[in-house]
Amino acid sequence: MLPNTYKLLQKKKKAILELWMKNQLADEGLREDLISNDELRSQSEELVSALIGNLSSDSIDDFNSDQWSPVIEILGGIAITRARQGFTPRETGNFVFSLKEALIEVLQQELQGDLQSLFAESLKVNRIIDNLTVVTFETFIKGREEVILRQTDEITEISTPVIRVWDGILALPIIGTLDSARTQVVMENLLQEIVETGSSIAILDISGVPAVDSLVAQHLIKTVSATRLMGAECIISGIRPEIAQTVVHLGIDLSNIITKSSLASALAYAFKAMRLEVRKINAVQKF
Amino acid sequence: MDRIPILRMGNFLLVTIQVDLYDRLALTLEADLVQMVKKTSAKGVLIDISAVTIVDSFMGRIIGNIASMSKILDSETVVVGMQPAVAITLIELGLPLKGVHTALDVERGMNLLKSMIDDFDDEDIEEDPDGSLAE
Known part of the structure; x- marks a missing residue:
């Protein structure tokens, strides 16, 4: 990624967050019954700050680098909470995917003249978000499995009365x-x-x-x-x-x-x- | 050397194991008990294992052996007071102790022995192979 791109993203953090929030609120699958808008906003803000704050020329190419761990941690926390709250996998997936749309929209506005670098940068953003989605799903499923395991234990306990x-x-x-x-x-x-x-x-x-x-x-x-x-x-x-x-x-x-x-x-x-x-x-x- | 006391109560022998059995002790008990059955010509042996918390396959076999030996010497064996954990262990080890009569506690075990001996003496009928209930 070009050095000025992540600077640009850092500068445009506010705009990205606003765009993302707009996307999320406009989505049909918004679950106001499960999560309040304020809570959603604070979750999103935390994730955007961590994501953009940890962008650097090293971390872009290597998803295993330590710089990603704070982002993964925050995302994992969100995914587990959502699994427990009863969000569907699609809703959880859309949560991360709508961030991609926001990021690419900002890039598009800023790099209008330079199609070649716009394409290259979009690819990289795509890759990062895809990786993040995989992490989200892994944690989401783990959260679900924990719920199932706990229920199994409870059933075993209550179903054998003497x-x-x-x-x-x-x-x-x-x-x-x-x-x-x-x-x-x-x-x-x-x-x-x-x-x-x-x-x-x-x-x-x-x-x-x-x-x-x-x-x-x-x-x-x-x-x-x-x-x-x-x-x-x-x-x-x-x-x-x-x-x-x-x-x-x-x-x-x-x-x-x-x-x-x-x-x-x-x-x-x-x-x-x-x-x-x-x-x-x-x-x-x-x- | 330690020995497990064998008490005589009328026609019956009473063995209460108050310590965790180790191999040598169990073997000594087996030998002593058989001798005692012969000497007193007891009609029944009651083994209380309520204080035994640990068993292995060897101990399970010894208990089975004692029962079979007493049977040959014309005396019935009742094992009483087995702990749940011990019962589960024996089953998992594949030792269901066939041929050994069991009862929940000493009192029921005594009643069971008495009823078995009575049945035999009074009616001279065949004994219930499954071990009739403690009644």
């Missing part, structure tokens, strides 16, 4: 797919609860498990065996016909495990095993 249905009987409804990590949590919660309540029967209800493959079955068998080692009995309930079909077709042996079709029949079995009886009261009694 319910005490009766004195000495625990029930554990499993909703969603069972993977290794989740089985670990399920097993730990269940065994811990068995120790705390001194329960002798645990019912594992899998009516909320969409599919059972050999791995899931393996996990179930592990949980049942661990419960048995603790000195309690584990019943698997809520087996749908399709699941029974898959299990047999896969050749998984569940004959050592007590299985019941519904939670109700599992509970009935548990009552029987504990020598309890549920009876209908003949006379109408007031409670």
Whole structure:
């Protein structure tokens, strides 16, 4: 880049910012519901200052140079905030691309007479902004992934409640797919609860498990065996016909495990095993 | 050398392991227990491992061995009070301790032993291979 070009850009910083803001505000995709105009302006101002302040003849050609790190840092911060606020990728991309338009428009005004250098300079501006866009997207996606990861953790936490249905009987409804990590949590919660309540029967209800493959079955068998080692009995309930079909077709042996079709029949079995009886009261009694 | 005490309670032997087992101690226990079963002709052995927090495959095998040996000497083994972490470890190691009866605590373990012996004495029927519930 010609030495006077970045001086020129530095001189025209104010104009670039104004142009950029105008572009952004004119854009249909402006999300006033997610970010206020003042906030947008301060974000933009910070980025323009960092970008233009760090322009020099060295940094233009080498995007890996240290001079870019403040700009990347600011841009990364903006991208992550936007990912969390729920901006779409397109809106985040447009945020950076509209800066390119502003920069090129300023260059166009200043270098009107000299088409050759206008073209060369535009190319360089293009390259810088493209690099910045890539950085923005990388950070944006990373921000999104963090959100997903956190939600996954939360789902794992909340989706494995151990319910005490009766004195000495625990029930554990499993909703969603069972993977290794989740089985670990399920097993730990269940065994811990068995120790705390001194329960002798645990019912594992899998009516909320969409599919059972050999791995899931393996996990179930592990949980049942661990419960048995603790000195309690584990019943698997809520087996749908399709699941029974898959299990047999896969050749998984569940004959050592007590299985019941519904939670109700599992509970009935548990009552029987504990020598309890549920009876209908003949006379109408007031409670 | 340290030894784990084996207490006699009527027809049963009671072993409470209050320290973390190391290999030599476990081997000594295995030998002592088998001797004791023979000497007292006990009908049941109850092993309380509620204080054991660390197990490895060797220890899992020793517990399985003790159960099998007692079985040959006509006495049932019940392991009680296994910690959740220990249970998970044994399962992950692929040692589901088949043939060993389990119970949550000493009291339930005793009841289980009694019911097994009673079943055998009174009705002379075949014993439930899965180990009936502590009732």
